[in-house]
Amino acid sequence: MDMSSNFIKTIMEEDLASGKVKEIITRFPPEPNAYLHIGHARAIITNFELAKMFGGKTNLRFDDTNPVKEDAMFVEAIKGDIEWLGYHPANVLFGSDYFEESYERAIMLIKKGLAYVCDLNAEDMSKYRGTLNTRGTDSPNRNRSVEENLKLFSEMRDGKYNDGEKTLRAKIDMASPNINMRDPVIYRIIHINHHNTGNKWCIYPMYDFAHPLQDAIEGISHSLCSLEYVDHRVLYDWFVEKCEMPHIPHQYEFGRLNITNTIMSKRYLKQLVDAKLVKGYDDPRMPTLVGLRRRGYTPSAIRHFVLSTGLSRINSTVSNEMLENSLRDDLRLVNKRVNAILNPLKVVITNYPVGEIEYLELPNNNENEALGTRTIAFGREVYIEKDDFIDGTPEKGWKRLAKGLEVRLMHAYFVKCEDIIYNPDGSIKELHCTYDPETKSGSGFNARKPNGNIHFVEESTAIPAKFNLFEPLMVDSDADRKLEDRLNPNSWKTLEGFVEASLKDTLPEEKFQFVRNGYFSVDYDTVKGNLVFNRTVELKSSYK
């Protein structure tokens, strides 16, 4: 699928046409402190697709300028997710690769009288900053000499001061209506081991300072980010200019992508995992890429979804149906359609010979002949879905089984329900039906129409399986309420039923359409003799 028209694509076309840029170079700059989720997928896909469209390239750059929050483990996880999505970065880089250059550029700012070492502690700095409605006041250290600033900054690097004791700040304008311009901190002191640079540094650049420099160094042409950075753009440009970067990158912002019934904030996802309310970051209910993968989502479905939602300067909330639709669309023609019974109800075909099994041939996908055919077993005892039978008089339009009605067991025979056998407790034990040999599928029989078509699995060849069915994790979008109170108690339900014999040797992540039940993916918990399937998404249904 192509990316439809959007404002960033238009900007790129114009920049290329005018000669403002020679090549489109983008970057995806995650901070290695969490698993990627579907929201990140939008940023990844947008950056890679846009560059690809214009014959450019995209870097993966880990923005690791804050060692207190970052972990090398996430570096590998993030790389894996991006590869899984189908993208190959031109370069895999780290913000920490540029610590030396950042330091040199900071010295340049000091020498130009555009940066100073400040002694204010965090609390006082906040007071001096002023508020949204009142201007800030200058730091007492704002007019230190260049020599003193150089000396102090050098001492900061050498570890002479404790965390928080001093900062390096850009000297801009404490009266600016844009708070980001009120002498922002550009270096702070953090004595901690960094996953890449170890103990080499104890001062680390802030995002606002590091990011534009990183973009400039890498020759990024279009630096894409989300809307909350709009107010930072003027600072971004200020650093690129004042640091005299040879290449001038430009920042463009677009809105975040939200999905109904889906909470994507890092904080909540972490809370869910830490409180063991889910089974980990790859729980099939999680909106993480590893979660979606386990659930059964395919990279191409996610790509299609993201591209179909477009790109604008609005923080949008797209309905979950759109994501689900992308998955169905993606799998419809490429997956085998097989029989599984999630809620078994036994049916005995009383006029079928005891002990006899016959094998019936059917297409693996009736919309795609290339997938070939297979055989399924049919015999005297079969399982059907409980929902496909109604005990009593069905409403008008019922297209399934009921006593006295005849339906087709798909690709087999018409069967008619003659008797309902009950357990002592009143529940249904089994159905007694008769079949009509004349109605065999493929025979061309059309003397009468069945009251619907239902699927089945033959009893003696059936393989037991577990089916995990999901609903949204959260039922309440009110962020003020406690997490526990917002959870959907029915978000995970496991059913035990049967699948047809052809699924005996399936492997994790294999995907099927279970006829009339939806798309399923084999779960990682599947081991020999214990099949577990996750329902990725249901089939659409006009049956209410």
Place this chain on the structure above:
RNA sequence: UGGGCUAUAGCCAAGCGGUAAGGCAUCGGACUUUGACUCCGAUAUCGGUGGUUCAAGUCCACCUAGCCCAGCCA
């Protein structure tokens, strides 16, 4: 009387002065060995008010609503 951003159908979203694309959802109907798929058909005058123009969703003014910003986070 702080600054910034945004406003096209239920949800996304094209549109760049010439008479409202598309997708998802919804509602009809056809077809159907998945109540699936597919196919037909239905559904908006563009936040509001003025103005410029032969012509405005597109330009101008004012208004309204929503979102973002006061980390030594990103």
